[in-house]
Amino acid sequence: MSSFKVFDIAGSGMSAQNLRMNLVASNLANVDSVSSSTEATYRSRQPVFQAVLDQHNPQGTATGVRMTGVLESPAPLTREYAPHHPMADGEGYIYRSNVSPVEEMANMISASRSYQNNVEVINSARQMLAALINLGR
Amino acid sequence: MKLDDALGIHEHALRLRAARGEVLAANLANADTPGFKARDVDFAAVLRRELPGPVRLAATQPGHLGNDNGLVPASQLRYRNPEQPSVDGNTVDVVREQVAFSQNAMQYQASLRFLDGRIRSLLTAIKGD
Numbered sequence: 001m002s003s004f005k006v007f008d009i010a011g012s013g014m015s016a017q018n019l020r021m022n023l024v025a026s027n028l029a030n031v032d033s034v035s036s037s038t039e040a041t042y043r044s045r046q047p048v049f050q051a052v053l054d055q056h057n058p059q060g061t062a063t064g065v066r067m068t069g070v071l072e073s074p075a076p077l078t079r080e081y082a083p084h085h086p087m088a089d090g091e092g093y094i095y096r097s098n099v100s101p102v103e104e105m106a107n108m109i110s111a112s113r114s115y116q117n118n119v120e121v122i123n124s125a126r127q128m129l130a131a132l133i134n135l136g137r
Numbered sequence: 138m139k140l141d142d143a144l145g146i147h148e149h150a151l152r153l154r155a156a157r158g159e160v161l162a163a164n165l166a167n168a169d170t171p172g173f174k175a176r177d178v179d180f181a182a183v184l185r186r187e188l189p190g191p192v193r194l195a196a197t198q199p200g201h202l203g204n205d206n207g208l209v210p211a212s213q214l215r216y217r218n219p220e221q222p223s224v225d226g227n228t229v230d231v232v233r234e235q236v237a238f239s240q241n242a243m244q245y246q247a248s249l250r251f252l253d254g255r256i257r258s259l260l261t262a263i264k265g266d
Contacts, residue, residue, distance in 0.1 A: 006162045013166030020169075049170040051163075063163040065170050114168050117231060121162045124242045128158070131249050136256040 006125040012052070012064030013118040019067050020047045020111045024104050031099045034080075036089040042097040044073035044104075073098055143259055147251045149187045153180060154245040160214065161238040164229050171225035175217040175234065183213050 023045050030042040050068045075098040083092030141148070157178045167173040219228035 005159050009159065009162045009166050013168075016166075017169075049167070051167050051170050051173050063167060063173075065166045110169065114165075114231075117165050117168065117235065120235070121165055121238060124238065125158065125162070128155075128242055128245050128249075131246055135249060135253055136260075 007122060009064045010118040010121040010125070012066060014115055014122075016047070016049055016065045016067050017111045017115040017118065020049075021108065021115070023047055023070065024108045024111060027099045027104050028101065028108075030097055031101050031104075033097045034085070034087050034094045036087045036094060038077055038095055041077050041095040042099070043077075044075065044097065044099040046071045046073060075100075144252060144255055146184075146188065147248050147255065149184060151245065151248040151252060153178065153184055153187065154241055154248055157241050158238065158245065161234055161241060164234045165231065165238065167227075168229045168231050168234070169227070171227055173227050173229060175219070175229045176214040177217055177237065178213065179215050186213070 027044050033042040035041045047067050048069045048071055049065055051063045052066045053063060077098050078096040080094050080096060081092055082088055082094050085094045087094050157180065160176055160178055164175045164177075217228060217230075217233075220230065222228050
């Protein structure tokens with residue numbers, strides 16, 4: 001019986017959106033992080049999603065999703081002149097992270113909506129299975 | 138009268154509805170995957186293929202046609218025409234998929250109800266009261 005695959009698929013979606021939510025939280029928490037060099041500065045982290053085929057049944061139709069990696073945003077960092085800042089480099093500059101709070105909020109809403117969609121799918125599939133179990137009673 | 142005939146088309150329809158639910162769930166799970174193309178089952182075409190014709194070849198090898206354990210093979214899936222494709226190549230329209238999924242769930246319940254009715258009438262015939 002293949003109905004249980006719906007749970008796997010929607011579950012993979014939930015877990016992927018959950019990881020994305022963690023990245024959003026990490027980005028938002030580090031929105032004001034500063035450092036004294038471009039290398040050490042926190043850069044906004046974005047997830048990379050990929051559709052995953054069933055390895056036991058590559059001809060099959062059902063596809064889950066997984067996060068294949070995390071990209072650091074190449075957006076430019078803000079260089080700020082603050083000679084009295086404890087993190088200032090030799091020339092008196094500090095570097096601020098390139099996290100955009102607006103983008104992250106939009107990301108957060110999108111992740112939470114997608115998560116809810118997958119929860120709804122699981123709920124419906126659960127009801128379908130429950131009805132199937134009661135067939136012929 | 139064979140038992141399979143008593144259940145009629147509804148058994149095939151039920152299996153197809155379950156398979157279609159999987160495809161739609163996959164679309165929803167990949168709503169944010171770049172390059173993912175939303176797919177759906179051409180229900181009428183697949184059901185026609187599922188129904189036993191007058192003559193059917195026996196599938197004795199895994200490679201034989203018709204031996205797919207009731208699953209819809211990927212070749213039977215159709216890609217959805219996107220109304221607003223996104224820049225990253227994803228064609229999942231979440232609202233559309235949700236509507237399709239809940240419609241599919243309702244039709245699944247309907248098929249179940251029909252099957253239930255058939256089973257009940259069989260039970261009545263068996264018990265005779």
